[in-house]
Amino acid sequence: MKILIKNIAEIYSSDSKVKKNQFILIEDQIIKKIDSMAKIDQIKDYDHLIDAQDKIVLPGFINTHTHVAMTMMRGYADDMPLDRWLQDKIWPFESKINSDDIYWGTALGLIEMIESGTTAFSDMYFSMDRVADLVEKSGLRACLAEGLIEVNDGQKGFDKALDFALNYNQRAEGRISTMLAPHAPYTCGKDYLQKIKRAAQEHDLGVHIHLSESKKEVNDFLNKYQKSPVKYLDDFNFFDNHILAAHCVHLEPGDLEILKKNNIQVAHNPISNGKLANGIAPISDYLKNNINVSIGTDGVSSNNNLDMLEEAKMASYLQKIKYEDPTAMDTQTILEILTINGATALNLDNLALIKPGYKADLQLIDIKKDSFFYPHHNNLSNLFYAAKASSVETVIVNGKIIMEDRELKTLDKEKIYYEAEKRSLAISKQIK
């Protein structure tokens, strides 16, 4: 399958300056050629033509930390103290979810991700075989991992998670990759974490974990072990693997050096850290130290959506607030952390640049339809600081169009709305 995208107003890719008036030729799963429209006549052979007049092209966004099935908890619990939020709302709800609920809750989240320009995501939850079915069906790219909480999952959960990671890796034409995912150092004991670490090393799997999310977590470790969670994990060489660490909001002295030394991949969740009042992560310090930072939305229950453009603006403005510096995190940096840094975080090669030889995961954004794109001084600024996801017109993943002119090509929206709504409201009724 060859797709020709012509008349592209501008291409943004973090490896190069903006290119104007271009075409892109996609062949099967790969970006084959990018050139000026002056040379379009060279391209005679293609199966599908997209006219990108008045549109810009960017790599698809990569959401590196989420729990997509939790989309079914949107609006179910807000503005609550963390302990009541978890104990009275989130945990009781989760205790009643079955694998079909996870399927439909995830499907609802995938609609939102596609419609807001996300082409790949890293998910940590349960019944990941059902999530994998949806990744297969939707056409998205994903890094999937069964979440492990020792007291709930134990040896059986570990075996299931490892089995999933080994069996599902590289499925769906290579769009699925897998990791192991111990929930956090405070929900998994040292022995359990070491077992996970050894399995990850043996099978060359990455590890996805929550780390230093709240002050309480850090203080609990300081009280119990006289060291931070970061130091605690480092002391038994947990970081020897490829580590995707979500949050990393609260650091103790020496922690940053540990993250840097171990090439930890930080998944920053600015909106979740806001909703749950955890604070603002020291992202500018990470970036200055060449620690790779990407962005996650976290689950919808702590956000309340999966919109990477909202994260982009929030991330930038929160860094400006934290460092009292309006130059903190500019649009070029945002582009990197939403795209190429996400690919690095998920350990995926040849992804997230608009470049020949790279995977064809990209989005077309309409810059003439909506008032928030006018005037056109700087389309990247307009996209990250002014626009809404509704300007995302067309989404291509692995060389396949999964949304065109805002019409979803792989998912049945009405059916998913119906099932996710029905199941979610039924569960909440059981709890009340």
Next chain:
Amino acid sequence: MKILIKNIAEIYSSDSKVKKNQFILIEDQIIKKIDSMAKIDQIKDYDHLIDAQDKIVLPGFINTHTHVAMTMMRGYADDMPLDRWLQDKIWPFESKINSDDIYWGTALGLIEMIESGTTAFSDMYFSMDRVADLVEKSGLRACLAEGLIEVNDGQKGFDKALDFALNYNQRAEGRISTMLAPHAPYTCGKDYLQKIKRAAQEHDLGVHIHLSESKKEVNDFLNKYQKSPVKYLDDFNFFDNHILAAHCVHLEPGDLEILKKNNIQVAHNPISNGKLANGIAPISDYLKNNINVSIGTDGVSSNNNLDMLEEAKMASYLQKIKYEDPTAMDTQTILEILTINGATALNLDNLALIKPGYKADLQLIDIKKDSFFYPHHNNLSNLFYAAKASSVETVIVNGKIIMEDRELKTLDKEKIYYEAEKRSLAISKQIK
């Protein structure tokens, strides 16, 4: 003109609990009747029918601090140190703007405001007679004031501003109100401020001013006068008038009591305070002290849009961060600060509640179209924490439909896009 809105899924108004399955009858400029759909048969006489099936109704949002014409500077200057942002970008651009530019730049902003559910705004800028023409034409409600910077405007500017305030008050079927607007205590001297204060008292006009926006402003006052800007103004009784004070980010001890004692109307600009790295205003403390807080977007050049839903989420999550408390600013509080508190800030009666006898300024929001409204556990949470402005379907101001099913009824979008773009790019070329 009588408009009947039937089948409303839910009505949100900060004076009452959510009402389900309702109709609203609007007669001329006023909400005449609200009742259950069971009683719709009583209503035989109407000119226009709106079916609000799958829609919720809220009062229109009130943006209490903006400079709408600056929409023409969107994306023109971002991520820069404040002094270079002003001296190299904003001021040179503003020095080249004429009143036609202001007209078209403002028109561009009005499109965005209507499309995101804003029905009233408080504007401080130049050539306000041209802005008033657009308020008249667009059907929006606005509180307008000529901004005064002493060194630029002097006596002549003061005369013009007062003349405008007296002549334009209550124009456009009463949709226009006016204030006097000295820019800030650091750009207007004490004598000039006292002259403005006396004129405001004499003519019963409110005063719109920037106050305690940056640390630098406060520190400069402490160095020069050994008191904060708030204390400085209070010491010559500047606050005797109805005062709309934008920002109020940085307080010195005693300032909060002065704001409270003088019933200062705080216009909170969370996103602008983020972009310009000014910090997070102590809004929770204001609310605890019964200081009236409303929300402004500020100008687009320091935002970069006019979307009150973005402000809502940012405001709530920033307060949670500042106070390390996830219960800080819940959805009911957000509803108040976006609606009724805005009416109070602008000194407008019978506005911003969905209540018989109140002005018919309201919006219909589609809760079934977009994935981010699913599932429907809590539509107010979904609106403020998950939705995008694209869900706003219909906007009514003063009993007149100005957008219906997302079609603008009063403004020519294509013409405005064309003019605003052309003028804005031409100005930026002159500067380079």
